[in-house]
Amino acid sequence: MDLLYYENFKSCSYFVPTYKRQGTYxxxxxxxxxxxxxxxSINNGVVKxxxxxxxxxxxxxxxxxxVYRYFKDKGEHIKRIVLETSNGSYEINVSDILLREKWIKKELNKLKSTKKVHGPHCKFCKIKNQCHLQFLREGDYSVVPNLSKPMIEDLKNMNLEPLTVIKTNQIxxxxxxxxxxxxxxxxxxxNQVYVINKNSLPQDxxxxxxxxxxxxxxxxGFLENETYVPFFLGKNEYKNAEKMVDFLYEKDKVLLHYDKNDLTALKKLSSKYPMLRDKLNKISSKTCDLYEIIRKNYSLPVVSYSLKDISKYFGFAWKTELNGFAVIPEYKSYLNGNKNALKNIFKYNEDDCRATKLVLESLKTI
Structure with missing residues (x-):
């Protein structure tokens, strides 16, 4: 039980994080x-x-x-613990910890009795798929994407059971x-893909x-055919943004992305740099959101319509365990001098691009 994911374990003690954060475990x-x-780190009795x-x-x-108990049980004396957040640093003395020991033990005891449940915490859990399929076998249809509890109740009020509707072809x-x-x-x-509505998919x-x-x-990050082209805006932002815009403007192709956040990022650049606005407006006018295409037109045998779940179904093998949330601590680690953290983010970004392409090309074969 990784206490860095305490809130998730509080919801479900079966939670298995997909990502290990930086530091000594x-x-x-x-x-x-x-x-x-x-x-x-630990230096002269001060733990960070x-x-x-x-x-x-x-x-x-x-x-x-x-952390205090770990060093105490090892027989190592610590003077204090320094906890850093994004907005500040807090110094904690041993007396501060002992003052809250009774409450802390009570909170830890609560973690022993939580049941297996599904919810927002599942998004970053390694065993999400097998758990959700187990819930489904036990008759909990609310793990099915878009099949909400109110909708299930509406079916029941019509004396319709979801499985019966499916087996008798009444959809x-x-x-x-x-x-x-x-x-x-x-x-x-x-375990089969269904095309709900016919649609056209981008070719070039x-x-x-x-x-x-x-x-x-x-x-x-961009992927044209099999060539990955990243533009890092962490340094020399305007100069690299200008290079990126010129690259896309000259290509004049449809931009394929997965969910609206990527397109929003392009529009934010347009607001930030008015001199790039005309080119960015033209680039943004030729975009295609693969998530929206799938959400509206395809049913897939997955428990969520995240890019990772869908691409894994089609056989994509991810090179890192990063996710959108994990990028935050990784990038902070890079800002603190860890160059390998940035390399990991580049690998993850390239994986996202290649996974998106694999999903699109797989849909074309259905």
């Missing part, structure tokens, strides 16, 4: 609970912890206490709002994907 048993945590939140959260005390007879969610269920049950295109740190879009 250790394991320790606290009151019968096996937990994991990390620290950044880094958390990615903007402010000091109450739950951070569990992380602080675990097309129901109101159109049920169509896509029930095909999503059918796709999962039968460039894939692009954007990485963001806080409010800064620092990496724009």
């Amino acid at each position: 250790f394991k320790i048993n606290l009151n019968g609970l096996n937990v994991e945590a990390n620290f950044e 912890i880094i958390r990615m939140g903007n402010n000091f959260k109450k739950s951070y005390w569990l992380h602080i206490y675990t 097309e007879k129901l109101d159109k709002r049920f169509k896509k969610p029930l095909y999503n269920l059918k796709s999962l049950i039968e 295109y460039i894939v692009f994907d954007v990485e963001t740190y806080l409010n800064k879009d620092f990496l724009f």
Whole structure:
């Protein structure tokens, strides 16, 4: 149980994080609970912890206490713990920790009794797919994309059971709002892709994907055919943004992306640099959101319509365990001097581009 993901474990003790954050990890048993945590460094009895939140959260005390206990059990004396967040640094004395020890132990005990449940925490869990399929086998249809609990209740009020509707081929007879969610269920049950609506897919295109740190879009990656072309805006932003815009303007191809955030990043550049606006407006007018195409027109045997889940279904192998959230601590690590962290982000960005292309080309074969 990695305490850096405490809020997720609080929701479900079965949570398995997809990404290990930077730092030195250790394991320790606290009151019968096996937990994991990390620290950044120790120097002359001062232990440094880094958390990615903007402010000091109450739950951070569990992380602080675990680090304190780790060194105490090793017989190493510590003077204090310094916890850094995005907005500040906090010095914690041992007396501050002991003052909260009773509450901390009580909170840790609560983690022993949580049940397996699905929710927002599943997005970053390694065992999400197998858990959701288990829920589905047990009759919990709310894990099916777009098949909401109110919709399930509406079906029940019509004396209709979702599986029965599928097995008796009644989907097309129901109101159109049920169509896509029930095909999503059918796709999962039968492990088959269904085309809900016929549509045209782009033929000549460039894939692009954007990485963001806080409010800064620092990496724009592009894939033309099999060539990956990144533009890093972390340094010399305007100069590199201008190069990127000229590159895209000269290509004059459809820009393929996955969800609206990438297009939003281009529009933000247009607002920031008026001298690039005309070219960016033309570039932005020829874009294609693959997520929207899939959401409206395809049902796939996946428990979420994230790029990772869909591309894995089509056979894409990711080279890193990063995700959109994990880019934040990785980029902060780069800002603190870790050049390998930036290399990892570049690999992840390239993976995003190649995964998007694989999904599109796979859909063309259906």
